[in-house]
Amino acid sequence: MDATSAPHRIPAEMPQYGEANHIFELMQSMLEQLLIHQPQDPIPFMIEHLHRDNDHVPKIIILGPPASGKTTIAMWLCKHLNTNLLTRGTLLGKEFSSVAEEARKQYQRFKKVPDSLLIQLVQERLMEEDCVRRGWILDGIPQTREQVLMMQTLGLAPRHVIVLNAPDSVLIERNLGKRIDPVTREIYHTTFDWPREAEVQNRLLEPEGISEVETARKLLEYHRSIIRILPSYPRILKAISADQPCVDVFYQALTYVQTSHRSNAPFTPRVLLCGPMGSGKSLQAALLAQKYGLVNICCGQLLREAVEDQSKLSELIQSFFDKEMTVPDDIILKVLKGRLDRPDCVHKGWVLHGFPRDLDQAHMLASMGYSPNRVFFLNVPLDSILERLTLRRVDPVTGERRSPGVFPSPHF
Numbered sequence: 001m002d003a004t005s006a007p008h009r010i011p012a013e014m015p016q017y018g019e020a021n022h023i024f025e026l027m028q029s030m031l032e033q034l035l036i037h038q039p040q041d042p043i044p045f046m047i048e049h050l051h052r053d054n055d056h057v058p059k060i061i062i063l064g065p066p067a068s069g070k071t072t073i074a075m076w077l078c079k080h081l082n083t084n085l086l087t088r089g090t091l092l093g094k095e096f097s098s099v100a101e102e103a104r105k106q107y108q109r110f111k112k113v114p115d116s117l118l119i120q121l122v123q124e125r126l127m128e129e130d131c132v133r134r135g136w137i138l139d140g141i142p143q144t145r146e147q148v149l150m151m152q153t154l155g156l157a158p159r160h161v162i163v164l165n166a167p168d169s170v171l172i173e174r175n176l177g178k179r180i181d182p183v184t185r186e187i188y189h190t191t192f193d194w195p196r197e198a199e200v201q202n203r204l205l206e207p208e209g210i211s212e213v214e215t216a217r218k219l220l221e222y223h224r225s226i227i228r229i230l231p232s233y234p235r236i237l238k239a240i241s242a243d244q245p246c247v248d249v250f251y252q253a254l255t256y257v258q259t260s261h262r263s264n265a266p267f268t269p270r271v272l273l274c275g276p277m278g279s280g281k282s283l284q285a286a287l288l289a290q291k292y293g294l295v296n297i298c299c300g301q302l303l304r305e306a307v308e309d310q311s312k313l314s315e316l317i318q319s320f321f322d323k324e325m326t327v328p329d330d331i332i333l334k335v336l337k338g339r340l341d342r343p344d345c346v347h348k349g350w351v352l353h354g355f356p357r358d359l360d361q362a363h364m365l366a367s368m369g370y371s372p373n374r375v376f377f378l379n380v381p382l383d384s385i386l387e388r389l390t391l392r393r394v395d396p397v398t399g400e401r402r403s404p405g406v407f408p409s410p411h412f
């Protein structure tokens, strides 16, 4: 056979090493940074990027209509994640920045900052060491599709985008009660979030632009622009209702930003099904194998096949069968290794059940380098198990197991 068409045996350790060390994601992130920054000399840039190891810092955008709680949630997330909060106010108020100075001038003259200048400000801030090392949360930016496109062109990509929403009537009513602490810049509310300390209560200020008319105008502007922004973040977007207590919104937001998105890395499923006798391991394994093209490995079946195949171990295994004793772990592992090393298991992946049955066996399996990447425990009440096992029937020809009333086996 022509050497180039011979089946290439990729050792099982290779894909497992890549998965365990997130090599694909590491290389993907470095490639992104190289293409965005286009360094003169890529090598030192890559070395510095790898040393920086900041692929998992928060990169979050929080969008939403006025009074939906963007700043409140952003501030709470920043404290919890120890990251940096970027708002229009903090960006415009930046000192020692010619870009910020120009933006302030524009705002003073036209009460508006040009998109390009605002995004330039964002880029300048995100490149600062603290944002690079500890990540960032953008509160209420981008506000227009043009700003989104500018950010994408500059490679300013968030990892998670949260969109808060609530009925306009709720927001107009809510904004009327907004108060700000001029010392800490913390946000409070006359009804929903009033500070305990009298000193803080006495110094709270009513911010500008919270009247019904102002809020209604901002809502109109927001609804016009948000529908053009959201399609830019198809797979990293989560909408959260802001018409619920702040703390509930916060925990939903925190849960989301702490999840990692599905990776594009090549993935070979190595599934382990655990559970008591009669919990349905064999049935679920057959369904998974059929649906995902996995190799179905039932440990008991494997030992029986080893005996039938007259393999070297067949007499030894048969002797344990004859004495109705459990086959020693080391023999099971030899048989299992021989099966898991075959090309079909390496390339298609496998679903294993009936082994390991205890911690020692689990450690032995892992020590051989066969770590599952998905483990399911099938938990079934004892009475259901007893009923299933008593009603279980086995087809002497196919070896299929069925209970009356259970949907037909996957072997249609």
Ligand SMILES: Nc1nc2c(ncn2[C@@H]2O[C@H](COP(=O)(O)OP(=O)(O)OP(=O)(O)O)[C@@H](O)[C@H]2O)c(=O)[nH]1
Binding pocket: 275, 276, 277, 278, 279, 280, 281, 282, 283, 284, 388, 389, 391, 392, 393, 401, 402, 403, 406
């Ligand atoms: N009602 C019900 N019965 C099931 C389900 N899954 C499996 N069974 C039945 O329960 C019995 C046990 O299922 P198995 O797949 O053999 O269970 P197992 O965990 O492989 O059992 P052991 O190999 O003996 O550990 C069989 O007769 C199945 O038809 C299920 O989800 N619901």
Ligand SMILES: Nc1ncnc2c1ncn2[C@@H]1O[C@H](COP(=O)(O)OP(=O)(O)O)[C@@H](O)[C@H]1O
Binding pocket: 064, 065, 066, 067, 068, 069, 070, 071, 072, 073, 174, 175, 177, 178, 179, 187, 188, 189, 190, 192, 193, 242, 243, 244, 245, 246, 247, 249
């Ligand atoms: N889920 C919520 N329930 C009740 N009040 C809220 C909620 N989220 C925010 N608030 C209050 O509404 C006002 C506006 O919140 P803020 O965070 O400034 O919204 P945004 O930044 O979206 O304009 C504040 O007084 C805040 O305390």
